[in-house]
Amino acid sequence: MSCLRERADGRMKLSVIHVLEATVGGTRRHLLDLLQHIDRERFYQSVICSTLRDKRFIKDIVWMTSVGIKTYIVQMKRNISPLADAIAILKVYAIIKRACPDIVHAHSSKAGLIARIAAKIAGVPVIVYTPHAFAFFMCNSHVVRTAVVCVERFLGLFTDALIAVSRSEMEVAVKERIVHPRKLFLIENGIDFSKVQYSDEARLMWRSKWGIPKDAPLIGCVGDFRAQKGQQYLIGAMPIILSKFNNAYLVLIGVGERERMLRELAMKMGVHSNIIFETSVRDDWSVYSAFDVYALPSLYEGMPYTPIEPLACGFPVVLSDVVGNRDMFEAVASAYEDASKMIKLDQPKSCEALSQAILYFICNDELRSEKMRKVRREIVIKLFPLERMIEKTQKLYEALLFEKVVPS
Numbered sequence: 001m002s003c004l005r006e007r008a009d010g011r012m013k014l015s016v017i018h019v020l021e022a023t024v025g026g027t028r029r030h031l032l033d034l035l036q037h038i039d040r041e042r043f044y045q046s047v048i049c050s051t052l053r054d055k056r057f058i059k060d061i062v063w064m065t066s067v068g069i070k071t072y073i074v075q076m077k078r079n080i081s082p083l084a085d086a087i088a089i090l091k092v093y094a095i096i097k098r099a100c101p102d103i104v105h106a107h108s109s110k111a112g113l114i115a116r117i118a119a120k121i122a123g124v125p126v127i128v129y130t131p132h133a134f135a136f137f138m139c140n141s142h143v144v145r146t147a148v149v150c151v152e153r154f155l156g157l158f159t160d161a162l163i164a165v166s167r168s169e170m171e172v173a174v175k176e177r178i179v180h181p182r183k184l185f186l187i188e189n190g191i192d193f194s195k196v197q198y199s200d201e202a203r204l205m206w207r208s209k210w211g212i213p214k215d216a217p218l219i220g221c222v223g224d225f226r227a228q229k230g231q232q233y234l235i236g237a238m239p240i241i242l243s244k245f246n247n248a249y250l251v252l253i254g255v256g257e258r259e260r261m262l263r264e265l266a267m268k269m270g271v272h273s274n275i276i277f278e279t280s281v282r283d284d285w286s287v288y289s290a291f292d293v294y295a296l297p298s299l300y301e302g303m304p305y306t307p308i309e310p311l312a313c314g315f316p317v318v319l320s321d322v323v324g325n326r327d328m329f330e331a332v333a334s335a336y337e338d339a340s341k342m343i344k345l346d347q348p349k350s351c352e353a354l355s356q357a358i359l360y361f362i363c364n365d366e367l368r369s370e371k372m373r374k375v376r377r378e379i380v381i382k383l384f385p386l387e388r389m390i391e392k393t394q395k396l397y398e399a400l401l402f403e404k405v406v407p408s
Contacts, residue, residue, distance in 0.1 A: 013041070014397060015101040019048045019092060019115035021076040022108035023057035025224055026305050027132045030165070030189060031107055032060065035069055037390045043397065046070035046099065048092055048115070053078060054255075056282065070099075076110055085114060093118035102401055103128060109135035113155065120158045126400045129155070130163040133324065134172065137300035138228065152178045160400050163187050163393075166303035166327040185396055188327075189303050190389035191312065193381050196285045198313040198373060206290035210251060210276045217241075217248040217362045220291035222306045223298075225256030230297035230320065235262060236351035237358065238271040244359055253278045253287060288313040292368060293361045297346075297354055301325050311342065311380045314373025316361040318354065321345040335379045341367055342376050 016038075020031055035045055047064060051057055052075050064071045074091045077084045092114055096104060105128040106115035112129050119127045134152065139145035156162065156179035163185050164170035170186050173179065207214055219241070223229035231252055241248050252262065252275065259277065266272040281287055288294070294310035294317045301324025307317045308328070319325040326345060333339035344357040361367055 013044050014103060014401060015044045015046075015099070016103045016105055016397065017046050017048060017096065017099060017101040018105050018107060019111045020107045021050045021078065021110040021114070022053060022132070023049060023051070023060070024054045026189065026302065027108045028054075028057065028060070029305055030130070030132065033190070033192075033386060033389070034393065035064065037386065038394060042394065046072070046101070048072045048074055048095055050074060050076040052076065076114055078110060085110075088114045089118050093122050096122040096124060102126060103397055105130070108132045113151070116155045116159060126160045126397075127158060128161045128163065128397075128400070129159050130165065131169070131173075131302060132165060133169065133228075133300055133302035134176075134178075136176075137323065149176050149178075152176070156180075156183070159183060161185055161396060163396070164302075165189050166301075166324045167330075168323045168327050169302050172323060185392075187389055187392045187396070188384065189305055189308075190384050190386035191305065191308050191380075192386045193312055193377075196288070196309045196312045197377070199286060199289045202286035202289040206287055210249070210278070210290075212249050212251075212276075212290075213247065217245050218290060218292050219248065219250045219358055220253065220288065220294050220310070221251070221296060222253040222287070222294075222309075223296065223304075224254045225252070225258040225262055227258065228299055228301075229254075230299050230349070231258070231262055232265055233297040233320075233349060233351050233354055234295055235265050235269060235271065235275065237355035238266075238274060239269060240352065240355035241358060241362075242271065242274060245362060248362070249274050249276065251276045251278055251287075251290070253281050255279050285309055288315065291315050293318060293358050295354065295358055296320070296325065297348070298322055298325060299348060303327060307343075308380055308384050311376045314370075314376050316342060316344070316367055316372075316376075318344045318346060318357040318361070320348040320354075322348055331383050332379060335383060336375070341372065342379070 061071050072095050074088055076088045096118055103126040104115055104119035104124045106112040107130050116127055136145045136148040159179055162179045162183055170184055173184055221234055238250055266275045288310045294315055296307055297320045300322050303324045310317055329343045329345050332342050346353040346357040
């Protein structure tokens with residue numbers, strides 16, 4: 001099954017269908033980067049997506065349609081739902097059967113389940129899967145985790161390539177025997193750095209909007225309000241930080257089901273007057289200019305975009321030592337002798353460790369100097385270019401379909 005389309009040079013254009021349920025955060029960002037930057041002379045891309053997770057994705061669908069990207073809406077439920085999942089598989093199968101793509105690329109766990117089964121039944125030549133953090137990372141029960149791992153192993157039998165966005169995620173895939181090692185490929189997330197840079201004007205504008213003095217220490221965190229991101233530990237760290245700097249502030253940027261819980265926690269801990277919840281910002285990278293320190297106390301990741309962006313603006317970053325996050329530290333350490341001047345890894349789920357790591361940067365003016373800002377930006381530009389991510393993805397698509405050889 002293949003419907004290759006002819007290119008201007010007479011060669012065939014590959015058809016790729018992306019399937020996505022998790023239309024939020026880094027998964028959404030990754031998909032949009034592929035749609036915008038993959039060579040349209042070499043590839044014809046279309047999208048099957050759900051709008052249940054985040055209604056704001058409808059704006060992205062409007063953009064896709066405006067630039068000629070065919071989009072199909074199939075509602076997929078985030079949680080396990082046998083009947084709804086079976087219906088979604090049938091609908092995705094019907095679309096794939098009509099579109100006859102060369103490659104189906106499934107993103108995140110639920111779409112990974114639905115799309116891979118549908119694509120296998122439809123006889124798609126190449127099936128690609130990017131987990132963007134495995135679903136079993138969030139399982140607290142050993143029994144449930146084991147079951148989810150077994151499902152991933154089963155789906156891995158008819159997956160031609162599993163793309164890990166970080167080396168530690170790749171190591172987990174090997175350890176858990178999700179797919180054969182020859183099917184594993186490392187393609188780290190990349191950033192368009194032309195969009196992300198420090199601005200004095202943006203710093204003043206955002207601080208004025210939030211009512212934060214220009215010289216007050218400001219900690220920032222960007223991420224949806226869900227359990228994975230661990231914002232509650234940042235709120236829990238604030239009493240310790242305020243005991244040292246009573247004019248410090250925390251800005252939490254995002255939306256999500258845990259917003260009310262986080263607001264109530266801030267009230268309970270008596271730090272609500274020093275915490276701003278910013279829920280109206282999306283895809284506006286100028287906010288990073290307002291921060292002094294960026295913190296992301298995640299419980300797990302694939303490889304997050306948001307720590308790269310404040311580093312590109314020149315600010316230090318504090319991360320929990322978990323899959324995906326630790327790769328950031330290791331990458332910087334490979335390029336800079338004293339990585340701890342740029343990134344601190346702290347113990348996950350520890351308010352004390354988190355507060356001490358943040359205070360380390362707040363107390364040291366030299367580490368937030370203009371000189372260090374320039375060094376941080378130079379390093380992350382070399383480490384995480386978007387162009388590399390796009391080119392490696394394109395080469396992998398072509399190798400899987402035509403060469404059956406791993407591209408160098």
